[in-house]
Amino acid sequence: MLCSTVRMRWNGQRVGETDAAALAGLDRDGGIVRSVTTPEFAGITFHEVLAKSALNHVPGASAMPFDWTVNPYRGCSHACVYCFARGTHTYLDLDGGRDFDTQIVVKINVAEVLAAEVRRGSWGREHVALGTNTDPYQRAEGRYRLMPGIIDALASSGTPLSILTKGTLLRRDLPLLAAAHDEVDVSLAFSIAVFDDALQSALEPGTPTAAARLATVRAAAAAGFRPTVFLMPVLPHLTDSIAQLDDALRRIREAGAARVVYGALHLRPGVKPWFFSWLTRERPELVGSYRGLFPGVSATTPAAYRQWLARRMRPLLRAHRLDGRDETELPTRTRRGAASAPPAVRTTGASAVPTPQTTAAARLF
Numbered sequence: 001m002l003c004s005t006v007r008m009r010w011n012g013q014r015v016g017e018t019d020a021a022a023l024a025g026l027d028r029d030g031g032i033v034r035s036v037t038t039p040e041f042a043g044i045t046f047h048e049v050l051a052k053s054a055l056n057h058v059p060g061a062s063a064m065p066f067d068w069t070v071n072p073y074r075g076c077s078h079a080c081v082y083c084f085a086r087g088t089h090t091y092l093d094l095d096g097g098r099d100f101d102t103q104i105v106v107k108i109n110v111a112e113v114l115a116a117e118v119r120r121g122s123w124g125r126e127h128v129a130l131g132t133n134t135d136p137y138q139r140a141e142g143r144y145r146l147m148p149g150i151i152d153a154l155a156s157s158g159t160p161l162s163i164l165t166k167g168t169l170l171r172r173d174l175p176l177l178a179a180a181h182d183e184v185d186v187s188l189a190f191s192i193a194v195f196d197d198a199l200q201s202a203l204e205p206g207t208p209t210a211a212a213r214l215a216t217v218r219a220a221a222a223a224g225f226r227p228t229v230f231l232m233p234v235l236p237h238l239t240d241s242i243a244q245l246d247d248a249l250r251r252i253r254e255a256g257a258a259r260v261v262y263g264a265l266h267l268r269p270g271v272k273p274w275f276f277s278w279l280t281r282e283r284p285e286l287v288g289s290y291r292g293l294f295p296g297v298s299a300t301t302p303a304a305y306r307q308w309l310a311r312r313m314r315p316l317l318r319a320h321r322l323d324g325r326d327e328t329e330l331p332t333r334t335r336r337g338a339a340s341a342p343p344a345v346r347t348t349g350a351s352a353v354p355t356p357q358t359t360a361a362a363r364l365f
């Protein structure tokens with residue numbers, strides 16, 4: 001997704017420390033409401049917390065091309081091996097591997113807090129991005145139903161919004177989103193990186209299948225949206241053959257997506273060990289190649305690979321008559337008043353670490 005956070009918010013949430021401006025919930029002394037396990041979500045613990053704020057302001061110095069985000073969940077049961085947000089879980093004294101997938105922080109009052117924030121006269125009704133950190137339509141959303149309140153709070157205050165997700169649960173809220181779209185600009189984007197079911201299940205074990213996600217794209221188009229599909233990350237030697245890319249674009253086209261954004265895998269420091277652990281276990285023959293593509297602390301593939309991928313993608317996009325582009329080719333969104341206007345709502349100082357997916361998403365919106 002798509003999805004990542006800024007360190008300062010979570011620095012105050014190590015066990016034994018309190019950040020009064022951030023979540024009320026993860027300090028030792030009591031902001032957490034309760035921790036819940038349920039047979040319906042075997043192996044997952046939900047940590048229900050009370051958020052003191054919902055709107056996260058992206059600092060002006062950030063490369064993120066949007067100013068405001070809302071993140072109802074921390075951690076993500078979609079469990080994508082390559083997820084760039086994994087490192088952020090360590091700020092909670094949890095690990096970025098199994099804990100990220102199974103220890104999910106839920107801001108159970110996020111919609112109410114958000115509604116109060118956007119009712120303030122000082123709120124500038126700037127674009128709010130959802131899905132820039134963890135997935136707002138991960139499985140927990142089926143239990144907690146936080147998104148309807150968030151959508152309603154934003155739309156009823158005249159605040160435009162965008163959502164990026166791998167989840168099919170969004171389909172539940174399409175009528176609400178369509179109604180919101182009558183009032184404000186609403187943009188929907190879907191991250192679908194792996195179209196082979198076996199590989200998708202290995203790489204993104206908690207996600208719906210590509211077919212289910214494409215069905216959600218189709219439903220969004222039928223509801224009047226112009227959905228974007230993020231064909232990201234493209235994984236070297238795993239999803240980058242001509243046959244694989246051709247099949248993906250054909251299916252995206254058939255689903256009615258308005259546009260496609262593609263980009264090669266990034267492996268940030270907090271993700272790299274987990275990804276290589278998976279690669280060593282599942283595809284050991286590729287470890288040497290990936291070491292070459294991501295030497296040392298390098299988080300990106302070499303420019304030569306990305307150029308090679310672009311040369312491969314362009315004719316395929318033309319053949320499928322898709323409006324598609326590399327993540328780096330998208331125009332930069334104009335930041336509205338980021339440098340001059342004071343924050344309309346007091347914030348936690350939190351924001352998202354720019355990632356290829358979220359940056360590209362925001363540029364579209």
Ligand code: SF4
Pocket residue numbers: 001002003076077078079080082083084085133134135166
């Ligand atoms: S959907 Fe995947 S990439 Fe996005 S936050 Fe969840 S685990 Fe990370």
